[in-house]
Every structure is written in C-alpha cells, then in structure tokens.
Amino acid sequence: MSRMVVALGGNALGETPLEQREIVQHTAKQIVDFIEEGHEVILAHGNGPQVGMINLAFENSAQCQGQTPKMPFPECGAMSQGYIGYHLQNGIKEELNNRGIDKAVTSVVSQVIVDKDDNAFKNPTKPIGSFYSKTEAKKLEKEGYDFIEDSGRGYRRVVPSPMPVDIVEKDVISTLVENEHILIACGGGGVPVVRENGSLKGVSAVIDKDFASEKLAEILEVDLFLILTAVEKVAINFGTTNEEWLSKMDIKTAKRYCQEGHFAPGSMLPKVKAAIKFAESKKDRKALITSLDKSKEALLGQTGTIIYDD
Ligand SMILES: Nc1ncnc2c1ncn2[C@@H]1O[C@H](COP(=O)(O)OP(=O)(O)O)[C@@H](O)[C@H]1O
Numbered sequence: 289m290s291r292m293v294v295a296l297g298g299n300a301l302g303e304t305p306l307e308q309r310e311i312v313q314h315t316a317k318q319i320v321d322f323i324e325e326g327h328e329v330i331l332a333h334g335n336g337p338q339v340g341m342i343n344l345a346f347e348n349s350a351q352c353q354g355q356t357p358k359m360p361f362p363e364c365g366a367m368s369q370g371y372i373g374y375h376l377q378n379g380i381k382e383e384l385n386n387r388g389i390d391k392a393v394t395s396v397v398s399q400v401i402v403d404k405d406d407n408a409f410k411n412p413t414k415p416i417g418s419f420y421s422k423t424e425a426k427k428l429e430k431e432g433y434d435f436i437e438d439s440g441r442g443y444r445r446v447v448p449s450p451m452p453v454d455i456v457e458k459d460v461i462s463t464l465v466e467n468e469h470i471l472i473a474c475g476g477g478g479v480p481v482v483r484e485n486g487s488l489k490g491v492s493a494v495i496d497k498d499f500a501s502e503k504l505a506e507i508l509e510v511d512l513f514l515i516l517t518a519v520e521k522v523a524i525n526f527g528t529t530n531e532e533w534l535s536k537m538d539i540k541t542a543k544r545y546c547q548e549g550h551f552a553p554g555s556m557l558p559k560v561k562a563a564i565k566f567a568e569s570k571k572d573r574k575a576l577i578t579s580l581d582k583s584k585e586a587l588l589g590q591t592g593t594i595i596y597d598d
C-alpha cells in the first residue's frame with residue numbers, strides 16, 4: 289500500500305460536459321481499483337480545455353447579448369475546478385458504492401500562490417481551450433490572443449503559467465487526507481493567487497497541473513507521484529523514426545533529455561520536469577508517467593516510465 293498523488297490528464301476527463309461525465313465513469317473505475325488495492329489516493333486534474341471553454345462562453349455571451357458580465361480568468365479557473373470536481377467526486381462515489389466501499393469523496397476548491405513577478409506573466413505558454421486551424425489562429429491573434437502550435441495537433445490559445453509556490457488550503461487538505469477522505473485538490477493547477485496587502489488576489493493565468501500536483505505530492509509526503517496522460521510511456525525522439533520509449537530515467541538522464549529538447553513544451557516537458565522535481569525532493573521518492581488504462585500494470589512495474597534518484 290502506498291500514498292499517492294494522481295495527476296489526471298485531459299484524456300481522463302474529455303472535453304464537453306456529456307463526454308466528461310461518460311469518460312469520468314471509466315476514470316473512476318481505475319481510481320477505485322487503486323483504492324480497493326489499499327492505496328491512499330489524492331487526485332489532481334487538468335483544466336486546459338474546460339477553462340478555455342468556460343472563458344470563451346462568457347466572452348461570446350458578453351459580446352452577443354451584452355447581458356452577461358465578462359468573467360475574470362481566476363473565476364473561470366474556480367468554475368472549472370467545481371465543474372470537474374463535481375463529476376469526479378460523483379463518479380468515484382458511485383463506483384465506491386457499487387463495490388460496497390464506504391469512503392467520503394470531497395473536492396477542495398484550491399488556491400495556489402504564485403509569484404507576481406514570475407517571468408511567465410511576460411511569456412504566455414499554457415495551451416487552453418480547443419484546437420484551431422492556422423488561419424483561425426492568425427485571425428484571433430489580431431484580436432489580442434496568443435497562440436502556439438501544440439505538439440503537431442493544431443493551434444491553441446496560450447495564457448501565462450506561473451510556477452506554484454504554495455497551496456493556500458494545504459492544512460485542510462492534509463487533515464482530510466489523514467482522515468481517509470478521497471480528495472480531489474489543486475484541480476486545474478489551483479486558482480492562481482498572489483498575496484497583496486494581507487489578502488489573496490486572483491491572477492489571470494493557468495498553473496500547470498503537473499507542477500501544482502507535484503507541490504501537493506511534496507506537502508502530503510506521498511510515496512509515489514503518478515502522472516496519467518494519453519501515452520503509456522515517455523519517448524525520446526518522439527514522433528520520429530528514431531523514437532524510443534523509455535521504461536526508466538534517472539534524474540541526471542531526464543535533465544539531459546529535457547535540455548536536448550526531447551519533450552514538447554506545454555505537454556510532456558512539464559510532466560518530466562515535475563517528475564524530476566518530486567524524485568529529487570527527498571530520498572527514495574519516485575514519479576511514474578503512464579496512461580490511465582495501463583496504470584495497473586505500471587504500478588506493478590510492467591510498463592510506464594519511472595523517474596527516480598539513483
Ligand atoms: N517525448 C514525448 N513522449 C511522449 N509523449 C510526448 C512527448 N512529447 C510530447 N508528447 C505528447 O504529449 C502528450 C501529453 O501531453 P498533454 O496531452 O498535454 O497532457 P495531459 O494528459 O496532461 O492533458 C502525449 O499524448 C504526446 O502526444
């Protein structure tokens with residue numbers, strides 16, 4: 289048995305509300321398998337497509353109707369946490385009930401402190417929302433939005449993504465975990481906030497959920513940081529004829545591969561960097577990157593990519 293933070297990627301959630309509810313049923317089964325095996329699970333999740341959808345809906349509505357207020361970005365992030373947490377906690381609770389397991393499942397709307405002087409505010413890198421064609425992206429750039437090409441999958445809007453410094457609700461999160469609640473926290477990387485004159489102020493950004501989950505994993509002193517995404521393993525020379533899928537990387541090798549540019553920024557690079565950060569935070573800590581569907585085999589050491597301190 290181990291305590292683990294599980295970071296869920298986009299493919300564990302889906303894009304539309306209907307799709308998300310259906311996909312989450314499948315995700316919940318895998319998560320409850322971990323719980324049934326005796327693991328203590330704390331879930332974090334992404335929100336790129338969802339926060340983009342919420343923000344765009346409010347912008348379109350404000351333009352067309354003139355009745356809906358413009359929704360600030362931190363509020364959009366908080367809405368995405370509530371919306372995804374609602375589906376996840378119900379999906380997991382239902383699966384627990386089906387298996388006769390009596391455990392409480394709770395989502396905590398989490399705020400994550402960032403540094404107001406983080407360079408990320410000058411250089412937007414975090415893809416949000418859906419994919420656009422090059423022509424659509426170029427048109428929207430003229431309206432003031434920033435776009436990047438995302439891992440060969442099309443163009444996506446990007447927003448600043450500062451690094452997490454601390455988690456505001458860390459004490460309540462720890463208490464709930466100690467009391468054996470199944471917890472969903474730091475959804476979408478947490479609502480980014482800065483401290484200003486003794487209060488918290490939301491800022492327009494999306495924190496990378498891999499880095500926020502890593503912070504959560506350190507605070508909760510978990511044994512394993514499990515990053516679940518669309519691929520079973522991490523590759524070097526990804527998408528080329530020399531592609532090589534990796535079963536393990538020690539920290540030094542992983543850092544070298546990062547420098548050599550093997551991992552795409554905004555997708556695999558933050559996962560590998562977060563995994564390195566966790567593995568080097570304390571002796572014997574390791575991170576595992578794999579897909580949701582292969583996670584059981586990966587926990588048995590049969591697949592996935594382990595990042596460890598040798
Ligand atoms: N070196 C690499 N090895 C494996 N996958 C990579 C690599 N570089 C980029 N990727 C892409 O990164 C994707 C995972 O990132 P992303 O979809 O942004 O994550 P998330 O699961 O958090 O939503 C993979 O599905 C793959 O297409």
Ligand SMILES: NC(=O)OP(=O)(O)O
Nearest residue numbers: 334335336476496497
């Ligand atoms: N906040 C965040 O990292 O979301 P995605 O994982 O969906 O990009």
